[in-house]
Amino acid sequence: VPADLLVVGTGLIGTSIGLALRGQAEVLLHDRDPAALAAAAERGAGRVWNGTEPPAHVVVCAPPSAVAALIGELAARLPDATLSHVSSVQRPVDQVVGALPQVCGSHPMAGKESSGPAAASARLFVGRPWVLCPSPATSSDALAATRRVAEQCGAEPLVTTAAEHDDVVALVSHLPQVTASALAAVLGRADTSLALAGPGLQDTTRIAGSAPGMWVDVLRTNAVAVAPLVRALAEELTAVADALDAGDVAAIERLLQEGNEGRRRVPRKRGEHDRDFALVSVVVPDSPGQLAGVLVAAADAGINVEDVRVDHLPGRPTGVIELLVQPGAQAEARRALTAAGWDVAGG
Amino acid sequence: VPADLLVVGTGLIGTSIGLALRGQAEVLLHDRDPAALAAAAERGAGRVWNGTEPPAHVVVCAPPSAVAALIGELAARLPDATLSHVSSVQRPVDQVVGALPQVCGSHPMAGKESSGPAAASARLFVGRPWVLCPSPATSSDALAATRRVAEQCGAEPLVTTAAEHDDVVALVSHLPQVTASALAAVLGRADTSLALAGPGLQDTTRIAGSAPGMWVDVLRTNAVAVAPLVRALAEELTAVADALDAGDVAAIERLLQEGNEGRRRVPRKRGEHDRDFALVSVVVPDSPGQLAGVLVAAADAGINVEDVRVDHLPGRPTGVIELLVQPGAQAEARRALTAAGWDVAGG
Numbered sequence: 001v002p003a004d005l006l007v008v009g010t011g012l013i014g015t016s017i018g019l020a021l022r023g024q025a026e027v028l029l030h031d032r033d034p035a036a037l038a039a040a041a042e043r044g045a046g047r048v049w050n051g052t053e054p055p056a057h058v059v060v061c062a063p064p065s066a067v068a069a070l071i072g073e074l075a076a077r078l079p080d081a082t083l084s085h086v087s088s089v090q091r092p093v094d095q096v097v098g099a100l101p102q103v104c105g106s107h108p109m110a111g112k113e114s115s116g117p118a119a120a121s122a123r124l125f126v127g128r129p130w131v132l133c134p135s136p137a138t139s140s141d142a143l144a145a146t147r148r149v150a151e152q153c154g155a156e157p158l159v160t161t162a163a164e165h166d167d168v169v170a171l172v173s174h175l176p177q178v179t180a181s182a183l184a185a186v187l188g189r190a191d192t193s194l195a196l197a198g199p200g201l202q203d204t205t206r207i208a209g210s211a212p213g214m215w216v217d218v219l220r221t222n223a224v225a226v227a228p229l230v231r232a233l234a235e236e237l238t239a240v241a242d243a244l245d246a247g248d249v250a251a252i253e254r255l256l257q258e259g260n261e262g263r264r265r266v267p268r269k270r271g272e273h274d275r276d277f278a279l280v281s282v283v284v285p286d287s288p289g290q291l292a293g294v295l296v297a298a299a300d301a302g303i304n305v306e307d308v309r310v311d312h313l314p315g316r317p318t319g320v321i322e323l324l325v326q327p328g329a330q331a332e333a334r335r336a337l338t339a340a341g342w343d344v345a346g347g
Numbered sequence: 348v349p350a351d352l353l354v355v356g357t358g359l360i361g362t363s364i365g366l367a368l369r370g371q372a373e374v375l376l377h378d379r380d381p382a383a384l385a386a387a388a389e390r391g392a393g394r395v396w397n398g399t400e401p402p403a404h405v406v407v408c409a410p411p412s413a414v415a416a417l418i419g420e421l422a423a424r425l426p427d428a429t430l431s432h433v434s435s436v437q438r439p440v441d442q443v444v445g446a447l448p449q450v451c452g453s454h455p456m457a458g459k460e461s462s463g464p465a466a467a468s469a470r471l472f473v474g475r476p477w478v479l480c481p482s483p484a485t486s487s488d489a490l491a492a493t494r495r496v497a498e499q500c501g502a503e504p505l506v507t508t509a510a511e512h513d514d515v516v517a518l519v520s521h522l523p524q525v526t527a528s529a530l531a532a533v534l535g536r537a538d539t540s541l542a543l544a545g546p547g548l549q550d551t552t553r554i555a556g557s558a559p560g561m562w563v564d565v566l567r568t569n570a571v572a573v574a575p576l577v578r579a580l581a582e583e584l585t586a587v588a589d590a591l592d593a594g595d596v597a598a599i600e601r602l603l604q605e606g607n608e609g610r611r612r613v614p615r616k617r618g619e620h621d622r623d624f625a626l627v628s629v630v631v632p633d634s635p636g637q638l639a640g641v642l643v644a645a646a647d648a649g650i651n652v653e654d655v656r657v658d659h660l661p662g663r664p665t666g667v668i669e670l671l672v673q674p675g676a677q678a679e680a681r682r683a684l685t686a687a688g689w690d691v692a693g694g
């Protein structure tokens with residue numbers, strides 16, 4: 001009887017899959033780095049593969065540029081197994097191994113700033129989309145086995161093509177990463193103090209702090225989809241600079257309007273968008289427990305807080321806590337927080 | 348005896364100044380819009396100016412493009428008063444009225460998504476920087492009167508030049524606004540679903556939702572400082588697109604590294620930066636009170652939460668709450684939250 005699953009690559013994603021499947025499947029682990037392999041086994045993600053024991057299904061959790069070669073090698077070694085991978089970029093893998101019926105690509109939309117088996121979590125994928133990208137040659141067995149792993153991890157599988165997947169992530173993930181990195185690079189070159197920066201600069205540059213190693217691999221393997229988007233943004237910005245130089249007010253206004261429209265398309269939660277929420281701002285002294293106090297007061301009043309933002313200004317002894325609530329709850333939230341003694345701005 | 352202060356323009360900023368000075372100074376109010384004037388007076392920001400009563404000091408709270416003309420007119424009408432304004436852009440005002448010794452420019456670094464007297468707050472400026480921009484001609488009386496208003500509002504005054512101010516805000520505020528708007532505009536034009544978007548896209552496009560009206564005025568009046576920065580970013584992005592097309596991995600890596608460096612320069616709080624905090628992630632069901640529960644558990648354990656991020660995925664029944672804490676408190680925060688029954692990721 002073959003083991004249920006072989007995880008090849010026991011970093012954050014591979015180890016998290018092993019942890020999520022504990023009690024549901026027999027999991028074998030392999031990694032070319034003995035330390036990462038030992039760490040994953042120690043955390044209970046599965047048992048170390050002896051190199052010959054046959055698994056029913058294999059999932060390769062390696063950087064995009066390494067996936068295709070590993071899949072090819074494993075397909076030759078394990079002719080009876082179905083195979084999958086979790087590459088952030090699907091097209092280049094599909095181009096190499098897409099003709100193999102036992103292979104189905106996939107990509108769980110989960111991750112975090114930290115990496116490696118120590119950062120893994122059995123719940124990393126719970127409720128997250130897990131994109132399945134079968135090729136025309138993919139067998140129904142391979143697709144079913146790949147879907148099963150996603151479901152066992154608690155993710156929500158959805159099926160698309162490798163090309164469609166890569167175009168979507170280029171737009172919603174890779175372009176924002178390049179934009180934030182380029183903006184932060186321009187900021188970093190200025191010899192001006194950034195001490196007056198507010199929350200806008202914080203937000204726009206946060207993902208510029210992402211680890212370069214993984215992103216270099218993602219961007220170069222998806223260059224075909226990312227480059228035209230980056231070029232479109234560069235052209236947009238050049239047009240804005242020209243409009244500023246020429247004092248073309250209509251063009252500047254058009255940019256801001258189009259920005260408003262694009263922003264309204266960005267999903268927040270369950271298909272809701274920014275415009276569906278109302279803001280309640282509370283000014284607090286910068287001391288421990290303020291955030292908990294505000295949220296407890298909101299919870300006590302039966303207010304469901306959809307999102308929260310904390311704005312500490314550099315060098316300042318106070319902060320502003322912004323709560324996003326349903327529009328119908330805004331007045332009640334203001335009233336309840338004020339009644340509880342909080343300093344509600346604009347109230 | 349002249350009244351202490353005349354506020355000209357009773358929108359968010361002017362009305363907030365009046366509210367902040369209540370009990371500290373006698374405040375007169377003026378606005379060409381009778382509704383805004385009545386609303387500010389009704390909220391207790393001051394009493395309506397009769398058009399002749401002489402104030403000791405005037406603060407003009409009008410859009411950047413309207414400030415210089417108003418200052419000139421008021422200086423002629425009120426020859427014994429010192430005058431200030433709160434323009435987001437200082438240079439164009441300074442070029443017109445900088446030779447008048449009774450005038451001192453200033454800019455409180457505070458604001459919010461909403462506008463108008465109804466959104467005003469006596470505490471809007473508490474702890475915020477308030478930049479003072481005296482010209483070489485500005486009298487010590489005008490500077491002192493301007494500083495006094497900032498201090499009475501609870502802000503922290505700091506002195507610089509109009510040119511320096513405009514260069515700094517172009518970098519830390521106007522460039523990020525243009526970048527977010529342009530990114531959202533490119534997104535908005537794509538006929539791709541954005542349903543797979545995660546928190547990175549949320550953050551990078553949030554300020555693209557800002558009201559166009561005010562921003563058109565800010566950007567065109569500070570075009571001289573903003574345009575070169577926008578052009579530098581466009582050139583950076585064109586170079587990235589070229590590197591992606593050419594498969595120039597070293598150039599892509601350089602971008603990401605420089606992005607990391609720039610991001611490290613963005614201040615968080617009291618001169619602290621991202622690298623000074625540690626992350627603790629908690630997976631929660633998407634139901635009311637979870638955020639409060641996590642923060643109360645942290646507060647009960649004596650953990651000071653520096654910042655918090657809530658990540659709801661569109662269409663998903665769970666969320667992730669990320670707490671930023673002092674690095675020395677990370678292990679204890681994980682332990683305490685786990686002990687309190689919370690699902691700490693990677694723990």
